[in-house]
Amino acid sequence: MNELIVLKNLNKVYRMGDEKIHALKDINLTIDKEEFVCLLGTSGSGKSTLLNMMAGLEKPTKGEIIIEKYHIEKMNEKQLAKFRQLNVGFVFQSYNLIPTLSALENVSLGLTFRGIPRKIRDKMSREMLKAVGLGDRLNHKPAEMSGGQQQRVSIARAFVGKPKIVFADEPTGNLDTKTTIEVMDLITTMAKENRQTLIIVTHDVEISPYGHRVIYLRDGSIEKVIENKIKGGAD
Numbered sequence: 001m002n003e004l005i006v007l008k009n010l011n012k013v014y015r016m017g018d019e020k021i022h023a024l025k026d027i028n029l030t031i032d033k034e035e036f037v038c039l040l041g042t043s044g045s046g047k048s049t050l051l052n053m054m055a056g057l058e059k060p061t062k063g064e065i066i067i068e069k070y071h072i073e074k075m076n077e078k079q080l081a082k083f084r085q086l087n088v089g090f091v092f093q094s095y096n097l098i099p100t101l102s103a104l105e106n107v108s109l110g111l112t113f114r115g116i117p118r119k120i121r122d123k124m125s126r127e128m129l130k131a132v133g134l135g136d137r138l139n140h141k142p143a144e145m146s147g148g149q150q151q152r153v154s155i156a157r158a159f160v161g162k163p164k165i166v167f168a169d170e171p172t173g174n175l176d177t178k179t180t181i182e183v184m185d186l187i188t189t190m191a192k193e194n195r196q197t198l199i200i201v202t203h204d205v206e207i208s209p210y211g212h213r214v215i216y217l218r219d220g221s222i223e224k225v226i227e228n229k230i231k232g233g234a235d
């Protein structure tokens with residue numbers, strides 16, 4: 001069986017005082033190993049909520065999230081943290097780098113939690129930064145780099161531990177068109193080389209050709225699913 005992520009009747013309701021926001025409504029979805037999925041939809045359609053739930057960052061109100069044989073929705077915080085460390089890489093729109101740390105330290109930090117010795121961590125991080133084209137920026141702090149370079153650091157951080165799944169939430173939202181293409185090519189090439197599963201949230205239709213499958217969300221529901229035979233799907 002090639003299934004990696006199975007979502008069953010997933011619901012998320014946010015409560016704000018007396019108001020209830022039904023952010024996800026009965027989502028049923030299966031994502032395969034090594035698949036590239038694009039989640040597309042307007043602002044507020046539930047894309048980030050869905051991504052955060054699959055990444056074990058948020059709990060559903062109802063429903064199941066099964067990754068391999070593990071029920072994510074039943075895990076406590078400690079189990080979730082461990083699950084994320086071992087299985088998940090995350091790329092954010094706003095890079096989320098630590099401003100006081102160098103590129104190398106930012107990439108290396110995620111590996112400390114795995115108990116990998118410093119020397120090996122630094123070697124892995126240096127190689128990963130070289131792979132994303134930042135071999136000459138190892139000691140630069142985030143403020144000393146362009147947006148595209150900062151996003152490359154965050155990509156290196158997401159990929160360095162070779163996680164099974166990489167989640168990216170609007171990874172090109174702050175980048176110009178040229179840098180967007182470079183960043184998307186980088187993410188998809190690395191995921192393919194490492195045989196990882198890639199799930200990208202975007203409201204940018206330009207990015208959708210990169211996915212094997214494009215899932216359109218609307219008001220918390222799956223509106224339609226398009227199988228791509230162009231870039232990502234061509235293989």
Ligand SMILES: Nc1ncnc2c1ncn2[C@@H]1O[C@H](COP(=O)(O)OP(=O)(O)O)[C@@H](O)[C@H]1O
Pocket residue numbers: 014015016021022023041042043044045046047048049050
């Ligand atoms: N922490 C939260 N508390 C309350 N409402 C939230 C929270 N996060 C998201 N929402 C609401 O849930 C809906 C879906 O949000 P989100 O998943 O962030 O959408 P998208 O990423 O597609 O823009 C929106 O109506 C949003 O306002």
Ligand SMILES: [Mg+2]
Pocket residue numbers: 047048049
């Ligand atoms: Mg969002």
